[in-house]
Amino acid sequence: MLEVIFLGTGGIMPTRERNVPAIALRYNGEILLFDAGEGTVRQMNTAGLSPMKVDKIFITHFHGDHYLGLAALIQTMNLWNRERPLHIYGPKYTFEFVQNFLKTGFFRPGFDIHIHELGESRLKFNGYEVWSFGVEHGVPALGYVFKERDKRGKFLPEKLARYGLSGGPVLGKLEREGRIEWKGRIIHLEDVTGPRRRGVKVAYTGDTRPTERVRLFSEGADLLIHDATYLSPEHRGDSYHSTVGEACEVARRCSAKLLALFHRAFRYSYEEYLEGARFHCGDVNFLVPRDFDVLTHRAGKFDVRNLLEDGG
Template sequence: MLRVTFLGTGGSLPTPERNPSAIMVNREGELMLFDCGEGTQQQMMRAKTGMKALSSIFITHFHADHILGIPGLIQTMSFHGRTEPLKIYGPHWVHEFAKILSALGYYKLRFEIDAIDLNPGDIIKRDEYSIMALKTEHSIPSLGYALIENERIGKFNRQKAIDLGVQPGPLFSKLHRGESVEVDGKLIHSKDVVGDGRPGRKIVYTGDTRPCKAILEASKDADLLIHDSTLASDQQEWAIESMHSTAQEAAALAKEANVLRLVLTHISSRYSDDASQLFEEAKDIFEKVVVAEDMMELDIPYKDKK
């Protein structure tokens, strides 16, 4: 499973239709939260994402609409008996932020918060995937993130293995793991029965940013790009001044990067009732686009080939 749940899709201010920024990624049961605007814990309850399996929070920057949900969330998890440490990643100042979180309210957390400073280019390596911090261009220090799965083992050709004299069972597993096996004095190599490696999946989340080189490079052939699309093209000057992106700019970057799908998010409250202008402007440039809505879910399938 690789599922993305959009808990908050609004820009700067909450509206009746949109909460501030918060995106949950469920990868094989592990939960990762990217930004955590106010009200995120209630959105998690509505979406039934769960909280117990939340391993990490990734902060793009320290504007209030991206972090105000964290104090309530961590106190709720503590109240529910969490004891496992929670990792919070973000730009410089994340250590100070973690200290403030621990001191808020007359309540002692039952678990530790591990704060980890990230610089652009830093990579967090996990067993089957990694997360890269990306340089973005906003009005304060900010990061984007790319979740990149490791390459998968190629497909196992069962019939070919049998034709070579390998009987179904433990030798199949050895061959699929890349080991060679001997059958009746004949050495059979993994490459004889296992196809080329298959790509994992890639999700890129920009946070708040102008279109920029690092996001473009990280998004090459991504399965999903979630891009700041705060404004329509008639607000281009304000987008530049406030260091956000227009829907057109996000679509142009998605097209150049050859992504499979583009989701427009961080939608300004001026489009709270109708975001069709953003959608139409983006769709004129890039076909596979959707405007994020709160509670929207996307499942990311594997690509069959490179």
């Protein structure tokens, strides 16, 4: 099962209702963290998520609202006697920035921290991949894609019967090896299964102007989390952010199934922003996430609930 937990949905500075960016993605018991603005430890505690289950942190860029919670996260892990290594991924200068704050104050972590500077990369893990790609924000900055690996099709009883297969260890071997010899015949896995099932795809842009590269990497996403800081170009000015209308257009062009409008500027109330999104997005299936909203992927779509409203 895959869950996306919005720990902080605001932009630039925290408000009474929302914290700065941090998104937890929970997959098969593992928690991946995308950005870690100030207060992320508190947000995780409120959401019932343990920092000790985080082994990988992906930072989009080094503006304070996206990374200042890293030091507190690492110190919390150390306080709880963490032993497993922690991997931190980010754009150019990640090594320099992380090393600098690790030397601040009377603190040294008691576990290994591995720092990875990425360009356009494709990282392979157990059951999923994380892709990184450049975005346009005026400083070195990345977007990320979580892509669950495609799964084999289901075993089809009528095809199994055709080859005289009924289950048990022989099917386990076929699944592991992709082919077996059975009663003098070579049987391939695809001979007895249905179409492959596409893995879930979640794209997160971080802060960016709308770009063709964002569209390409987000193509066909089940969930696109796109910078939508402002409601109008006039409010944005010359900053390297996107408007709600621009984010909706990217989602429309890349055929995203669901768009999460992210990094809402503190000048907008939820109601004002939602009204603007309804005006701009038209036929796009969109969501204005709140802190502690949880998106759970079931049966090909995301269900939404809020941890605070639903009691956890």
